[in-house]
Amino acid sequence: MRKTIKINELKAGGTVDDLFAVRLKKSIGPYKGGTTFHLWVSDPGGDISLKYWGDKDNVAIQKIWDGISKGSVLRVKGRVNEYNGSLELHVNPTSGDSITVLDEGDFDIRDFVASTPMDIEQMKGHLFSVIRKIDDPWLKEALSYFFADEEFVRNFCECPASITHHANWLGGLLEHTLRVVKLCESYCQIYPDLDRNLLLTGAIFHDIGKLRDYKVTSIIGSTDEGRLIGHLVIGAEMVHDACRFIEGFPSELSMKLQHLVLSSHGTTEFGSPKVPMFPEAVALSLADLTDTRIEDMIMVKSNPNTEEDWAQNKSVGSVYLR
Known part of the structure; x- marks a missing residue:
């Protein structure tokens, strides 16, 4: 049926x-x-x-x-x-x-878990194009640790970005990550003092913990690890393990990458264990928030479930529908 x-x-x-x-x-x-x-x-x-x-x-x-x-x-x-x-x-x-x-x-x-309307292969190609343009050798090697692994790439491309909010569908994580990367690229053009290599690597890594946070059956749910630890801490741990695996990886750069992941929600109120403490971390947190809030509001406006001019949503508040 x-x-x-x-x-x-x-x-x-x-x-x-x-x-x-x-x-x-x-x-x-x-x-x-x-x-x-x-x-x-x-x-x-x-x-x-x-x-x-x-x-x-x-x-x-x-x-x-x-x-x-x-x-x-x-x-x-x-x-x-x-x-x-x-x-x-x-x-x-x-x-x-x-x-x-x-x-x-x-x-x-497929009747219960939606899939991204975007072309997965096209998005994956765009992501790999960004990775190829990272010219810091240490950051390129850290990215390769994950994205040279075919199973990791497959899981990354299939993972949802959330359970009930923005991009809560198969392929949503890839879609959300690319939008955050694009926003960060625009920040680098406006603010040339930003470390582009560091910021874009952090943008690609910021939600990788969701691969261990979420599980997909007939619903998108959370694993025990995700509920007890959370995707930011899981993701920072994954990045830390990758940096430790790469011989000679600079410890300060490893800490910066972990901080980018841990602070990507911007405030402790939004679930970040740490608040952003250097410019690239601020830029990443704002890019993540921008995509999340705009996507959530678009979803409310697309499915208002009311004939009134206003919709009330517990995540984004009042939304003007006209």
Whole structure:
């Protein structure tokens, strides 16, 4: 079975018979009509709350609940309701609604995890063109440590850039990295005192920790390592290991590369263990923020889920849609 509608296309008051991936199991418990449970489900159109309103057959409902896990793909027959300004899926078996857990092979993974609309091979070629123009021998060797490895390149080109925000699709990391690189190239033209080799290498490296932070099944999720340590620290560790592997690599340059990764979110409020402490680190953090914020706002404007002139989003705040 293939999906026919995305979450951002659902309308209040309508019915639904489609496939959704489970992002989160919330709770199960009694209500006046029997037993209810709550899930968050997703597809490339976003996330939505799903509430199952069961009857008093607690054993049967518990069996359904136990058969569902994070990443399960469900066939959901139900209604689309609006509650507190947000859409929800409501499943009421007494009205003929149902939830069915699909087996692997009964669905197409491409229906749940989107892919970049850009040409992967073209983007990869652009990235390698930037790498070839790095003329500092130590930085070129550090880049080669990663990008001469075919498996690393394949994983880098397939990795998403986020779980729920900007470029949260296959190939998103490559797409985001290239935009950050382009912004950094423009900074170097405006501010010629910036160390171009260092800044562009840092731009290429800044999110490599996401290769170990994220895992992709029917949803984009986080690994235990990603949740406990985070992609910035993981990425700095990967860069540190690469520099240690290269005989004679300058220790100060290694520290600068690690700092570029660790400070790339700009502030501790945004998750950076360190704030930028030299000009190239400031430039990289601003390029990363620029791409992230613009992409997030474009996504809200492209999928407003409202007929009003304004949309409210928890990540970017108020967005004017006209």
